[in-house]
Amino acid sequence: GAGVSQSPSNKVTEKGKDVELRCDPISGHTALYWYRQRLGQGLEFLIYFQGNSAPDKSGLPSDRFSAERTGESVSTLTIQRTQQEDSAVYLCASSLVAGGYYNEQFFGPGTRLTVL
Amino acid sequence: DQQVKQNSPSLSVQEGRISILNCDYTNSMFDYFLWYKKYPAEGPTFLISISSIKDKNEDGRFTVFLNKSAKHLSLHIVPSQPGDSAVYFCAASGSARQLTFGSGTQLTVLP
Numbered sequence: 001g002a003g004v005s006q007s008p009s010n011k012v013t014e015k016g017k018d019v020e021l022r023c024d025p026i027s028g029h030t031a032l033y034w035y036r037q038r039l040g041q042g043l044e045f046l047i048y049f050q051g052n053s054a055p056d057k058s059g060l061p062s063d064r065f066s067a068e069r070t071g072e073s074v075s076t077l078t079i080q081r082t083q084q085e086d087s088a089v090y091l092c093a094s095s096l097v098a099g100g101y102y103n104e105q106f107f108g109p110g111t112r113l114t115v116l
Numbered sequence: 117d118q119q120v121k122q123n124s125p126s127l128s129v130q131e132g133r134i135s136i137l138n139c140d141y142t143n144s145m146f147d148y149f150l151w152y153k154k155y156p157a158e159g160p161t162f163l164i165s166i167s168s169i170k171d172k173n174e175d176g177r178f179t180v181f182l183n184k185s186a187k188h189l190s191l192h193i194v195p196s197q198p199g200d201s202a203v204y205f206c207a208a209s210g211s212a213r214q215l216t217f218g219s220g221t222q223l224t225v226l227p
Contacts, residue, residue, distance in 0.1 A: 004159070031213065033213075033214055033215075035217075040219075041219055042120075042122075042205060042217040042218050042219040042220055043160070043205065043207075043215075043217040044217075045214040045215070045216065048213050048214050050213065056213065056214070059214065091159055091160070093159070104150070104162050104165065105162070105215060106162070107152075107159030107160045107161070108159050109157065109158055109159050110158075110159055
């Protein structure tokens with residue numbers, strides 16, 4: 001497909017379990033972003049990858065959250081020892097370049113995470 | 117501390133009329149602003165943007181206005197159509213690469 005894809009679309013887990021969320025960016029996009037949206041709130045930045053540079057992890061809420069990206073392809077967001085407050089829609093976006101005047105980010109449909 | 121604020125959680129407008137969605141920001145380092153539209157169960161989609169060197173950008177029925185002195189931007193949709201009903205997010209970008217989003221405004225266009 002031509003767009004950003006994410007899997008799974010829905011994930012229900014028990015408190016304390018680990019989860020992995022996957023993002024496939026648009027081919028050729030060098031920048032990849034993870035955001036989350038809690039119920040009734042705006043999108044909250046988590047982490048950003050640009051090419052082979054060190055990722056910007058400034059938005060990760062705790063050390064239970066981590067993300068990896070291999071080159072300019074797939075990214076995985078991992079949440080360890082999930083808590084109920086981690087329940088949210090996790091959105092991935094990619095862009096052709098990062099920053100500047102053309103920072104148009106294309107979003108995937110998101111993964112809805114529910115922690116029981 | 118919210119750097120981008122959308123103070124109206126919802127807005128209802130009659131079909132054919134103008135919709136005006138507002139957004140305020142506090143960080144003077146933001147130099148690029150975007151509006152995204154989001155339907156339920158889908159990711160946000162880019163709608164229109166404006167750089168800080170402009171005060172207006174128009175694309176069909178959509179116009180974004182930027183007032184830098186007031187740190188305020190607005191999105192005008194005219195004429196509004198029922199298919200425009202969605203959540204609209206204002207976002208801003210500066211030297212940091214990520215976007216800072218507002219909390220969104222649910223627009224409902226009544227037929």
